[in-house]
Amino acid sequence: MNQNYxxxxxxxxxxxxxxxxxxxxAIANRLREMGDNCEILCANLGDDFDPMAxxxxxxxxxxxxxxxxxxxxxLSHGAAIKEAVEAGKIFLVTGSSRxxxxxxxxxxxxxxxxxxxxxxxxxxxxxxxxxxxxxxxTRFDPSLRTYGFVNRTAYLVGENTHPLFDVQIGPGDGDGxxxxxxxxxxxxxxxxxxxxxGPLLARNPGLLREILRRLTGSEPEYDDSLEKKxxxxxxxxxxxx
Amino acid sequence: MKFLIAVLxxxxxxxxxxxxxxxxxxxxxxALKICPDLLQRFTxxxxxxxxxxxxxxxxxxxxxxxxxxxxxxxVAINTEGSNLAPGVATTLLTSCTLSxxxxxxYLVLEVDERFTPIVFKDLQPDYLVVTNLFRDQxxxxxxxxxxxxxxxxxxxxxxxxxLNGNDPITLQLAPENSRVIFGMEKTSRSAETSEFLTQDxxxxxxxxxxxxxxxxxxxxxxxFVCDFCGYRTPEIQxxxxxxxxxxxxxxxQGENASVTYKTTFHIINTCGAIAACVxxxxxxxxxxxxxxxxxxxxxxxxxxxxxxxxxxxxxxxxNPTSLDQSISYTLEQxxxxxxxxxxxxxxxxxxxxxxWLYDVTFxxxxxKVNKIVCSGSRAYDIAVRLRQGGFTSDEFLVVDQLPQIxxxxxxxxxxxxxxxxSAFGNEDGILExxx
Numbered sequence: 063m064n065q066n067y068x069x070x071x072x073x074x075x076x077x078x079x080x081x082x083x084x085x086x087x088a089i090a091n092r093l094r095e096m097g098d099n100c101e102i103l104c105a106n107l108g109d110d111f112d113p114m115a116x117x118x119x120x121x122x123x124x125x126x127x128x129x130x131x132x133x134x135x136x137l138s139h140g141a142a143i144k145e146a147v148e149a150g151k152i153f154l155v156t157g158s159s160r161x162x163x164x165x166x167x168x169x170x171x172x173x174x175x176x177x178x179x180x181x182x183x184x185x186x187x188x189x190x191x192x193x194x195x196x197x198x199x200t201r202f203d204p205s206l207r208t209y210g211f212v213n214r215t216a217y218l219v220g221e222n223t224h225p226l227f228d229v230q231i232g233p234g235d236g237d238g239x240x241x242x243x244x245x246x247x248x249x250x251x252x253x254x255x256x257x258x259x260g261p262l263l264a265r266n267p268g269l270l271r272e273i274l275r276r277l278t279g280s281e282p283e284y285d286d287s288l289e290k291k292x293x294x295x296x297x298x299x300x301x302x303x
Numbered sequence: 304m305k306f307l308i309a310v311l312x313x314x315x316x317x318x319x320x321x322x323x324x325x326x327x328x329x330x331x332x333x334a335l336k337i338c339p340d341l342l343q344r345f346t347x348x349x350x351x352x353x354x355x356x357x358x359x360x361x362x363x364x365x366x367x368x369x370x371x372x373x374x375x376x377x378v379a380i381n382t383e384g385s386n387l388a389p390g391v392a393t394t395l396l397t398s399c400t401l402s403x404x405x406x407x408x409y410l411v412l413e414v415d416e417r418f419t420p421i422v423f424k425d426l427q428p429d430y431l432v433v434t435n436l437f438r439d440q441x442x443x444x445x446x447x448x449x450x451x452x453x454x455x456x457x458x459x460x461x462x463x464x465x466l467n468g469n470d471p472i473t474l475q476l477a478p479e480n481s482r483v484i485f486g487m488e489k490t491s492r493s494a495e496t497s498e499f500l501t502q503d504x505x506x507x508x509x510x511x512x513x514x515x516x517x518x519x520x521x522x523x524x525x526x527f528v529c530d531f532c533g534y535r536t537p538e539i540q541x542x543x544x545x546x547x548x549x550x551x552x553x554x555x556q557g558e559n560a561s562v563t564y565k566t567t568f569h570i571i572n573t574c575g576a577i578a579a580c581v582x583x584x585x586x587x588x589x590x591x592x593x594x595x596x597x598x599x600x601x602x603x604x605x606x607x608x609x610x611x612x613x614x615x616x617x618x619x620x621x622n623p624t625s626l627d628q629s630i631s632y633t634l635e636q637x638x639x640x641x642x643x644x645x646x647x648x649x650x651x652x653x654x655x656x657x658x659w660l661y662d663v664t665f666x667x668x669x670x671k672v673n674k675i676v677c678s679g680s681r682a683y684d685i686a687v688r689l690r691q692g693g694f695t696s697d698e699f700l701v702v703d704q705l706p707q708i709x710x711x712x713x714x715x716x717x718x719x720x721x722x723x724x725s726a727f728g729n730e731d732g733i734l735e736x737x738x
Contacts, residue, residue: 075505075513080441081661083500084691091691107511125448131511170448189452191445195654211656213441215449260658264691265684288690292683296655299648299680 065098067277070116073124073132074104077159080213082122084261085154088270089118089277095284107135113146118277123157123259126170126187126215133175136162140178147180152252152276157259158214160248161185167216181248181255183220183235191215196232196258197300201225201249206268209296210258224250231300233257252276265293306403309338313396327385331392342388342425345395349377349408350583351426355416355454356434356473357447358625359572360386362599363434364413366576370593374585376408386413388421409583416450417443419457427459432579434572435524436472437624438503441659442649447472447503465579467571468539469524471504471514483582485541485574489526492548492567493518501623501662509534520567521631522624541578543570560591564599566635568628573597609712609737614719616734621649621724623662629722630667639717640672643708645733646681646724657684666692674715678702678733679723705736712737 071086086102093100105111113119124132136143147153161167164177167185177184196210208227218235226247227234234243235257248255254273256262263270267289274282313334320326335341354364368380379398381390391412399405414422416436433454436447444450451472458464458477466473468486497519504523507514512531519525528535543553543560551565555574562573573594580590605616617632619625633640644665648655665688668675677685677699686701700715702708712719723733 076511078505079438079446080658081500084661087691091693106513107506125446127448128506128511191449193442193445193654193656195656209655211654211658213445213656215445260656261661261688261691264661264687265657288683288696289687292687295683299655 065278067093067098067100067117068115069100069102070111070113070119071102071104072111072119072121073106073136073159074122075106076128076132077122077124077157079123079125079157080259081261082156082259085122085156085263086120088261088263089273092270092274092282092284096282098278107132111139113139113143113151114149116151118152118154118273119146121155121159123159123213126158129158129161130169130171130173130175133162137176137178144178144180147251147253150251152273153254154263154273155253155255156262157257158216160255160257161216161218163248163255164218165220181250182223183218185216185218186237187216189215192217192233194232195300196227196229196246197297198227198229198232198246200227200269200272202272203268204228207297208266208269209293210256210262210266211260212257213259214257222248224248226254226256264289265296267293305338306341306344307401309334309341310396310399310401310403312337313393317393317397327382327393328387328389330396331389331394334396335389335392340425341392342395342422344403345399345426346404347410347426348404348406349410350430351410351412351428352430352432352579352583353412353414353423353428354432354434355414355419356432357416357437357439357450358622358628359434359568360413361603362569363432363572363576364411365600366573366594366597367432367579368411369597370576370580370585370590371409371411373593373596374580374589376585377406378409378411379405379407380411381413386415387418391418391422391426417453419454423457423459428462430465430579430583431458431462432465432575433467433473433476434575435467435470436503437522437622438501438659438662439622439624440620442621442654442656451476463582465575465582467524467575468537468542469520469526469571471508471523471527471534474537475508483541483578484537484539485571485578486536486539487520487543487546487567487571487574489518490520490546490548490567493520493525495519497522498664498667499627500664501627507532507534520571522627524571541574541581543574546570555591556587558587558591561595563595563597566628566632569599607734609719612719614721614737616721616723619722619724621659623659626663626722626724629720630664633720633722634667634671636718641674641676641712641715641717641719642668642672643676643678643712643719643721643733644685645679645721646685647679648681655681657681657688660685660688661691665689665694669694669698673717675699676702676708676711676715678705678708705733708733708736709738
């Protein structure tokens with residue numbers, strides 16, 4: 063029986079760096095391949111949106127100025143977003159958008175911007191680019207190993223109460239020096255948050271399956287051997303060094 | 304004394320370095336160690352034109368120098384690729400007198416965006432050409448805002464800016480400085496909607512509301528207007544009009560001009576080079592004449608014969624717009640085509656990020672090529688990217704090991720377009736493997 067799914071892509075024009083939108087494409091492609099319908103709705107600055115009306119909400123990585131520009135509009139929908147997270151809606155939040163869900167963060171202009179307060183972290187802006195490969199195990203399935211890439215100018219401080227990843231190689235949530243740095247991302251109910259930017263789901267078939275499992279309520283059936291092989295080759299390069 | 308020693312040692316290393324291929328950066332590097340304020344010590348007799356931006360720096364720098372030389376002026380210029388502080392130092396120490404004078408009529412320097420604060424602190428350009436800013440080499444640059452801030456902080460008050468009127472990002476640089484604008488009118492290749500995934504100005508860089516385009520030349524380069532705050536394409540003094548791509552001709556300031564490399568990208572850059580030269584004192588007719596005879600460097604573009612088949616090599620550095628341009632060029636050529644996408648780990652760092660490939664509009668190749676061949680250390684990741692773009696497994700093939708590529712290529716037909724990334728020159732022998 064064909065199902066209809068709606069993905070809400072928040073700030074698709076503003077929070078849009080390095081192939082982020084392919085997280086949405088990856089989900090939609092597989093749903094359609096399995097015979098389901100998938101509608102993608104985009105909401106940008108000035109647009110009204112209802113997270114409860116969507117099945118999955120995605121927000122991507124953006125430049126520090128763009129994040130500061132959309133923050134007030136995002137927070138004006140704060141109550142609805144919190145309600146959706148608590149109600150178990152699936153969220154995927156990659157890159158700097160994560161900072162909106164914490165207590166507060168520092169903007170590019172070194173002003174303190176309040177966040178949603180869903181998680182106890184705060185964001186610190188450095189103005190300096192920080193990049194790195196990340197190899198990690200997921201909390202929902204410790205046997206699953208992932209590859210990702212961070213490219214950011216900020217880091218998080220505060221306790222990570224609901225980590226998504228145990229980092230094996232590369233930076234965690236923090237500045238790279240703190241003890242909690244082996245933890246990365248957020249997994250709270252169906253909220254997935256991570257600093258790892260770009261086409262995370264396209265490159266990590268196991269992560270995509272988990273999201274589709276939660277979205278459809280069943281084990282998704284399709285052939286992802288090509289994606290698995292590509293990831294395996296990437297991960298093997300870390301093991302050989 | 305320190306200065307003299309630095310210059311002499313630098314020149315000696317350059318002489319020796321030529322035999323071991325270490326002559327572009329090493330001399331300047333050592334000279335800067337001996338005399339850290341080396342760059343400040345030079346005295347310019349002529350005018351200084353600097354060129355920076357994401358794409359087209361090297362070509363624009365070479366083109367400006369070519370125009371100036373054709374017009375009869377003497378020019379000092381940094382050699383290809385040596386656009387960091389040591390490379391700039393090498394150029395200066397080999398072009399100066401022993402007292403540090405640069406006697407040439409013009410100094411033309413390509414300066415890496417990230418190094419503009421270092422170079423311009425000591426050597427203030429009279430003219431600065433900024434070709435454009437795009438998302439580029441994520442591992443190195445982070446994002447375009449970071450690069451913008453670096454250039455912004457580096458621009459001296461006295462510098463006249465030569466800016467791309469079709470680029471909403473760079474037009475915001477140093478609003479107090481005097482400026483000359485170049486650009487291109489709507490052409491037969493302009494589009495009303497963007498066909499590219501990479502668009503760095505989906506929102507207005509001033510107010511973050513949707514930016515509307517009357518037309519696009521490519522990516523975020525075009526004629527733009529923000530309906531919310533009024534930010535728009537300014538009046539363009541050096542505008543390419545009546546562009547005929549087949550003939551490679553256009554009109555600028557009422558005069559007929561031509562190019563040998565007949566692409567949108569190159570014609571816009573040529574207008575920038577003409578604008579810079581005329582502003583710096585070259586008569587318009589001479590500038591146009593010089594531009595007409597310029598040949599684009601073979602470093603980034605080459606044609607060859609591979610076992611009886613024509614092959615074209617185009618290089619890029621993890622830059623989606625540049626790869627988009629190579630795809631455009633490929634599609635513009637007649638005849639059957641096979642495309643080789645050769646992508647390795649990020650140069651020097653071995654980082655395995657390929658997120659930038661998701662910003663390249665490979666989808667444009669769908670149905671237009673015989674086959675896409677994925678190769679390099681990230682070959683399977685390219686295949687995954689193509690799969691996400693709707694390509695089926697009969698439309699591409701993956702080369703596991705580079706030596707196998709020659710056999711795999713036999714399964715394809717048409718002219719071979721090799722689009723190679725993360726590369727300088729003949730990256731890990733792909734051409735040898737194909738021969």
